[in-house]
Amino acid sequence: MSARLEIIPIPGLPEIVPGNDLAGLIMDACQNTLHPEGLQDHDVLVVSQKVVSKAENKLEVVDPADPLSHKPLVLRESVRVVRRRGELIISETKHGYICANAGIDRSNMAPNIAALLPDDSDRSARRIRDAIRGRLEVDVAIIVADTFGRPWRRGLTDIALGCAGIRPILDLRGTEDAVGRELHVTEVCIVDELAGAAELVRGKSDGIAVALIRGVDPAWFGPGGVVANVVRSPTEDLFR
């Protein structure tokens, strides 16, 4: 746990369109950026939700003249509206995330297109991971990241929508402090911290959709998705 981490932007991904072999394009971009060593076991690749949604054709046509024309999609993609103020809708999506506008995004898109969230971001991550293992025979972890707001803090941060190959929540503090103390403060959501760290080098306006994190403790790798492990169930939620 005293190793350094390196966060490396991976440029060179082309504009993604539905049906693209996203995993293949990511591998090509990684091999170019990381030449000569290439992707290695225990690398973590953080991939923007936007390119996953484009590759998976999670796109809808909207009226380019109406900046609110995606709002019916927000309600269609939601199972519950949590708060509403003006045009802002905070809802629980059909996947279970609680976020603004059901994660639907028109930024950096053609004016008549809106991108929805992937149907199953954990599965999307697994597919990329499996394709990389199949072609390059390296075991990497994949995080599909999106940019969410927070109720009590201004500004957005990137979080994990889905992951594969890495355990999403870890007890980084060990158990030596368990006697009579509050154990609920020991579990760290490492996939959200990794997603946020990757965001710092991605620079959205430059269109860098992928970042690599190298140096992660091999003990953190393992099974578990975001939806099953990170997304709170309504019964344990005090703010829904």
Next chain:
Amino acid sequence: MSARLEIIPIPGLPEIVPGNDLAGLIMDACQNTLHPEGLQDHDVLVVSQKVVSKAENKLEVVDPADPLSHKPLVLRESVRVVRRRGELIISETKHGYICANAGIDRSNMAPNIAALLPDDSDRSARRIRDAIRGRLEVDVAIIVADTFGRPWRRGLTDIALGCAGIRPILDLRGTEDAVGRELHVTEVCIVDELAGAAELVRGKSDGIAVALIRGVDPAWFGPGGVVANVVRSPTEDLFR
């Protein structure tokens, strides 16, 4: 924006007690870890709230036999209880943060001591920054970090309680996408993402209270604290 970031744990800080010259001890640890080059302009140092609270004597005696003996302190340090379930109190602290137990922490402390949050974490960060500039003549940014929960996601992540020398929120996506789009999704809270990134190498049980992030864009450095810029006011908060 295509530079790599490096996240470097800084071990070697002794057990901090009230009155310690925390900035001096951090500088010593940095110079040992970073030998021969030492701290450099535009390095970002992320410092655990716990060592700041200890150095500033924000400590209270509690009953070591009673794991709930700090609860009266939670109410004293709060201006408003936001939610309560069982022993868990989520409140607005007198500083403005909304968090569990007013940020009061007994982990990794003597059994009869609880650590409160610093009175003014932005000021604490400024003092460390100024001391480093005074002694080493380098301009670094300081983030004082703590570990908070999130209402809709399990696991905790590190966030910035205070900062100095770095602008807390940036528009990382530029403005090319401003025509008719939703501008509220462009502001990224970089200090929270930097705090979370640092947490990944700190390894709480190893007692590494400081991490350095190198490679941050010099354009991100500038004025602004967390409480004034990141903490939402009650009027813009939909969940208080």
